[in-house]
Amino acid sequence: MLRNAAIIGCGQTKHSGRRRDVNQAELVSEAVHNALEDAQVSLKEVNALVVGNMQGFGGVANPDLWIGDWIGAPGKPVLRIATGGTTGGSVGQGGFYSVMSGLYDIVVATAWEKHSDSKEAGATTGLLHVALANFFHAFGYGLSMKNLLATSAVGAAAGVAAYQARFYMHRSGCRSEHFDMVAAKARRNAARNKYAHLQWPNCTPEDIHKTELIVDPFRYGHVCPASDGASAIVIACEDIALKKCKRPAWVKGLASYSDEETQMQSESGGGVGVLDPSEQMGARLSAMKAYQQAGIKDPKQEIDVAEIYQPFPSQELLFSEKLGLFDEGKAWIAMEKGETEINGRMPCDPSGGVNATNAIGSSALQRILEAGLQVMGKAEDHQVPKKVRNAVAHGWGGVTNYITVTVLGETPAPRR
Amino acid sequence: MAYLKDQRRETMMVEGSWNIGAYRYKGSTQLQEYVDGLKEKKLIGSLCPGCGKVIVQPRNICGRCHRRMDKRMVVSHKGTITCFVISPPIEKGKYKIIGMDPVEAGVIQEGAILVPVFVRFDGADSNINTILLNCPPEKVHIGMRVKAVFVENPEGKLSDLEGVEPLKE
Numbered sequence: 001m002l003r004n005a006a007i008i009g010c011g012q013t014k015h016s017g018r019r020r021d022v023n024q025a026e027l028v029s030e031a032v033h034n035a036l037e038d039a040q041v042s043l044k045e046v047n048a049l050v051v052g053n054m055q056g057f058g059g060v061a062n063p064d065l066w067i068g069d070w071i072g073a074p075g076k077p078v079l080r081i082a083t084g085g086t087t088g089g090s091v092g093q094g095g096f097y098s099v100m101s102g103l104y105d106i107v108v109a110t111a112w113e114k115h116s117d118s119k120e121a122g123a124t125t126g127l128l129h130v131a132l133a134n135f136f137h138a139f140g141y142g143l144s145m146k147n148l149l150a151t152s153a154v155g156a157a158a159g160v161a162a163y164q165a166r167f168y169m170h171r172s173g174c175r176s177e178h179f180d181m182v183a184a185k186a187r188r189n190a191a192r193n194k195y196a197h198l199q200w201p202n203c204t205p206e207d208i209h210k211t212e213l214i215v216d217p218f219r220y221g222h223v224c225p226a227s228d229g230a231s232a233i234v235i236a237c238e239d240i241a242l243k244k245c246k247r248p249a250w251v252k253g254l255a256s257y258s259d260e261e262t263q264m265q266s267e268s269g270g271g272v273g274v275l276d277p278s279e280q281m282g283a284r285l286s287a288m289k290a291y292q293q294a295g296i297k298d299p300k301q302e303i304d305v306a307e308i309y310q311p312f313p314s315q316e317l318l319f320s321e322k323l324g325l326f327d328e329g330k331a332w333i334a335m336e337k338g339e340t341e342i343n344g345r346m347p348c349d350p351s352g353g354v355n356a357t358n359a360i361g362s363s364a365l366q367r368i369l370e371a372g373l374q375v376m377g378k379a380e381d382h383q384v385p386k387k388v389r390n391a392v393a394h395g396w397g398g399v400t401n402y403i404t405v406t407v408l409g410e411t412p413a414p415r416r
Numbered sequence: 417m418a419y420l421k422d423q424r425r426e427t428m429m430v431e432g433s434w435n436i437g438a439y440r441y442k443g444s445t446q447l448q449e450y451v452d453g454l455k456e457k458k459l460i461g462s463l464c465p466g467c468g469k470v471i472v473q474p475r476n477i478c479g480r481c482h483r484r485m486d487k488r489m490v491v492s493h494k495g496t497i498t499c500f501v502i503s504p505p506i507e508k509g510k511y512k513i514i515g516m517d518p519v520e521a522g523v524i525q526e527g528a529i530l531v532p533v534f535v536r537f538d539g540a541d542s543n544i545n546t547i548l549l550n551c552p553p554e555k556v557h558i559g560m561r562v563k564a565v566f567v568e569n570p571e572g573k574l575s576d577l578e579g580v581e582p583l584k585e
C-alpha cells in the first residue's frame with residue numbers, strides 16, 4: 001500500500017420503510033453531516049467525495065448531479081460508483097483508494113437508497129432496469145411468458161437466493177430452521193442498533209417460523225426489508241487520522257472480485273449460477289487477497305467480528321465460510337452453538353446486518369461502517385464484548401457475481 | 417440546506433406509466449445455436465478445452481478458464497435435479513412480474529404449485545433452470561432423475577423445452 005488510511009468518523013440515518021419527510025439529497029445530507037460531526041471535521045477540510053446508490057433505484061437517474069449542494073460537494077472532485085448490491089462496498093473502497101493513493105487527505109464516502117420514492121419499493125425502476133439488461137434479449141429467442149413467470153414469479157422476492165440457499169442446504173446439511181435462527185438473531189441484534197429498520201427484541205426462531213412461506217425454503221420472516229437510509233464515513237490519511245482521532249479504524253486490506261461463472265443470465269449466456277450459485281468463488285478470492293494485505297494468516301483466530309452482506313439468512317452462513325471464518329459447510333453448526341451471537345466467539349452481523357436493514361446502495365457501505373464502529377469501540381449497545389483487533393466487512397452484488405471484502409483493524413497493516 | 421425541508425414537509429407522488437419502447441441487443445449467437453438445437457429436440461452445450469466442462473446452453477468463453485469454447489457437444493435428454501424451490505399455491509393478485517399478474521395473464525392456473533428446478537443433463541456440467549412437470553411437489557428431491565419434455569412441434573424457441581418430468585429407469 002502506498003500509504004495508510006483510516007476511518008475517523010461514521011454517520012448514518014435512522015432506517016425505516018418510508019422517509020417521506022426528506023428527499024434523497026436531504027436524506028444523504030443527514031448521514032454526511034453526522035459523519036463529519038463524529039469525525040470533528042468541517043466541510044471545508046474535505047478534499048473530495050465518493051458517492052453512490054444502486055443504479056436506477058429511487059426514480060432519479062443521476063442523483064450525484066443533484067445532491068452536491070446538500071453534502072458540500074460543489075467545487076470538489078466527486079466520483080460516483082454504482083455496482084449493484086455492492087455499491088456501498090465499492091463506494092467505501094473508492095474512498096480508501098482516493099486517500100491511500102495519496103490523491104487526497106480527507107475524503108467522505110457516502111451511499112444511500114430511498115426505496116419509498118418508487119411506488120413499489122425497489123421493484124419498479126431498479127429491478128426492471130436489471131431485468132432489461134440481463135434477460136430481455138431472451139424474448140428474441142422465444143422465451144415464453146409462462147416459463148419466465150414460473151421461474152421468476154416464484155422467486156419474485158427471493159430470486160436467485162432461494163436456489164443458492166438450496167444448494168447450500170444440500171451441501172452443508174443445514175435446514176430451513178437454521179434460517180429461522182439467523183433471521184431471529186438479526187432482528188434481536190437490530191433491536192440493539194438504534195439506526196436499524198426491523199427491530200424485534202427477544203425475537204425467537206419460532207416467531208420467524210410462524211411467518212408465511214414465500215417459496216420453500218424461504219419464509220417472509222427470512223427476507224430483508226426495503227429501507228430508506230444513508231450512511232457515510234470520513235476517511236483520512238495517517239497523519240490526520242492520528243491527529244484527529246483517538247481510535248481510528250485502519251484500512252488493512254481490501255479487494256473485490258467478479259466471478260463470471262456465478263453471473264445471472266446475461267447477453268454472454270452465463271446462466272443463473274451456471275454450476276453452483278452457493279460456491280461464490282469471488283468471495284473466497286476477495287477474502288484471500290484482503291487478508292494477505294492485512295497480514296492475516298488465520299482468519300478464524302485473527303478476525304474478531306464480521307459484518308456480512310446477508311439479505312437472506314442463508315447468506316450469512318455461506319459467506320461466513322467463504323470469508324474463512326468457519327470450515328466449509330460448518331457455519332450453521334457454530335451458529336447453533338451461539339458462536340455468531342454478539343457475545344459469541346465469532347459475532348456475525350451484530351448490527352442486525354442487511355437482513356434487518358436494506359437500503360440497497362448503502363448496505364455494503366454500512367458493513368464497512370459497522371465494522372469500523374466495532375474497531376473504534378463506538379457500536380454502543382451492539383458493541384461486541386471483547387477486544388476487536390480486526391473486523392471484516394463483506395458486500396455481495398453486481399448481478400449476483402460481484403464481491404467486496406474490506407478488513408479494518410486497530411493498527412495499520414504491516415509494511416511489506 | 418434546510419431550506420427545502422422547511423418548505424415541504426413531505427415528498428409528492430407523481431402517478432404515471434412510461435413506455436420504454438424497445439431496447440437493442442446483439443444477443444448471443446450461442447443462444448441462437450441452442451434454440452436451433454431445440455428445434456431438433458437436441459440439447460447443445462460447449463466444451464471448455466481448459467477445464468473440460470460442458471456448459472449447456474453453450475457460451476463462448478469459460479467463466480473460470482477464460483478460454484474459447486469452440487467445440488459443441490450434444491447432451492442427454494436425461495438428467496438429475498440439482499436444486500429446486502417450491503411455491504405456495506399461486507394466488508391471483510399476489511405476484512407481479514414485469515408488471516404482469518401470472519394468473520390474470522392466464523399463464524398460471526390459480527392454486528397451482530410450481531416447482532422450478534435446476535437440471536444437470538447427463539453429459540453437462542452446468543444447470544438449466546426450468547420447471548418440474550407431472551410430479552407431485554412433495555416428491556421432488558435433489559438427485560431425482562428426470563427427462564426433458566419438449567413441445568410437440570418445436571419451432572426453434574426457448575419455449576420448445578417445456579420442462580422436465582420424472583424418469584423411470
Ligand SMILES: [Zn+2]
Nearest residue numbers: 464467478481
Ligand atoms: Zn474452463
